[in-house]
Amino acid sequence: MAVQMKGKDVLSIHELSREEVRQILETAKILKLKNLTGEPFQPLKGKTLGMIFQKSSTRTRISFEVAMWQLGGYALFLNTADLQLNRGETIADTARVLSRYLDAIMIRTYAHQEVLDLAANSTVPVINGLTDRFHPCQALTDLFTIAEKKETLAGLNLVYLGDGNNMAHSLIFGGAKVGLNVTVCCPPGYQPDSEIVSQAQADALPTGAQIAISHDPAEAVRQADIIYTDVWTSMGREKEHAERVKMLSPYQVNRALLENAGEKALVMHCLPAHRGEEITDEVMDDPRSIVFDQAENRLHVQKAILSLVI
Numbered sequence: 001m002a003v004q005m006k007g008k009d010v011l012s013i014h015e016l017s018r019e020e021v022r023q024i025l026e027t028a029k030i031l032k033l034k035n036l037t038g039e040p041f042q043p044l045k046g047k048t049l050g051m052i053f054q055k056s057s058t059r060t061r062i063s064f065e066v067a068m069w070q071l072g073g074y075a076l077f078l079n080t081a082d083l084q085l086n087r088g089e090t091i092a093d094t095a096r097v098l099s100r101y102l103d104a105i106m107i108r109t110y111a112h113q114e115v116l117d118l119a120a121n122s123t124v125p126v127i128n129g130l131t132d133r134f135h136p137c138q139a140l141t142d143l144f145t146i147a148e149k150k151e152t153l154a155g156l157n158l159v160y161l162g163d164g165n166n167m168a169h170s171l172i173f174g175g176a177k178v179g180l181n182v183t184v185c186c187p188p189g190y191q192p193d194s195e196i197v198s199q200a201q202a203d204a205l206p207t208g209a210q211i212a213i214s215h216d217p218a219e220a221v222r223q224a225d226i227i228y229t230d231v232w233t234s235m236g237r238e239k240e241h242a243e244r245v246k247m248l249s250p251y252q253v254n255r256a257l258l259e260n261a262g263e264k265a266l267v268m269h270c271l272p273a274h275r276g277e278e279i280t281d282e283v284m285d286d287p288r289s290i291v292f293d294q295a296e297n298r299l300h301v302q303k304a305i306l307s308l309v310i
């Protein structure tokens with residue numbers, strides 16, 4: 001049965017119910033099929049999405065903008081450098097004002113608290129387009145992509161290698177909701193936030209997903225169905241780059257690592273990739289890499305989210 005999601009914020013997967021996650025994935029499947037057959041689906045005629053960006057973006061900006069256009073609506077790109085936010089207007093006042101014009105707000109920023117403040121003061125749904133803590137739209141897309149390729153999610157093993165960052169956090173929350181086992185394999189000191197790991201383990205009780213931390217890449221990938229990586233230096237961490245390259249190099253996704261995994265293991269990356277750092281060219285361009293299908297699916301999954309919450 002359909003779950004009512006109109007007006008709902010999408011701030012982190014932890015705050016979505018298992019039914020809501022399932023509904024987003026099922027809706028995305030239907031909308032992707034409509035895209036392929038050319039059947040129009042325009043439930044958002046006359047609706048407007050504001051997209052606030054404090055950080056760079058290729059996929060998120062373009063896929064949200066195209067998603068709104070395909071759904072019959074309109075999207076405005078709002079660079080924080082041009083908003084009065086940049087001159088001291090509060091996020092709460094910005095939320096109150098934008099709610100008078102827009103039907104939904106998508107935001108990409110640094111502090112997750114800003115997204116919480118925006119949502120708390122907004123009367124329209126707020127969608128998190130990435131914070132330092134979470135990237136829910138990407139992880140929902142990743143679940144969709146895995147289900148598309150493997151025809152199931154529950155009981156599969158996803159091994160995430162590298163920095164225990166916003167992607168790692170969202171993948172463990174996502175895995176927990178659908179029964180996908182997620183191991184974050186990282187150096188000590190680069191582990192995901194322990195509070196998020198505990199919350200994900202609690203979320204995983206009804207689904208049986210195993211959420212684990214490892215420090216041994218060769219061992220971790222042995223049973224992997226999915227090998228996932230992300231940049232070692234996320235946006236805002238640029239000053240730590242040299243140290244991160246040194247610490248994270250043993251966790252690079254390269255051919256030697258892939259040899260430890262089974263033949264059927266697929267490789268994922270949320271992109272943008274720093275080729276030669278967290279992933280080598282030959283693995284990015286290997287037939288087992290599904291990174292560009294993953295990027296395409298942002299469009300279909302975000303269309304699902306937008307059509308459900310607006």
Ligand code: CP
Pocket residue numbers: 056057058059060061130138270271272
């Ligand atoms: N994966 C992702 O969010 O890409 P962008 O930073 O290009 O939006």
Ligand code: NVA
Pocket residue numbers: 130131165166167230231233234235270271272
């Ligand atoms: N962890 C990366 C993801 C980019 C989509 C970052 O935050 O920069």
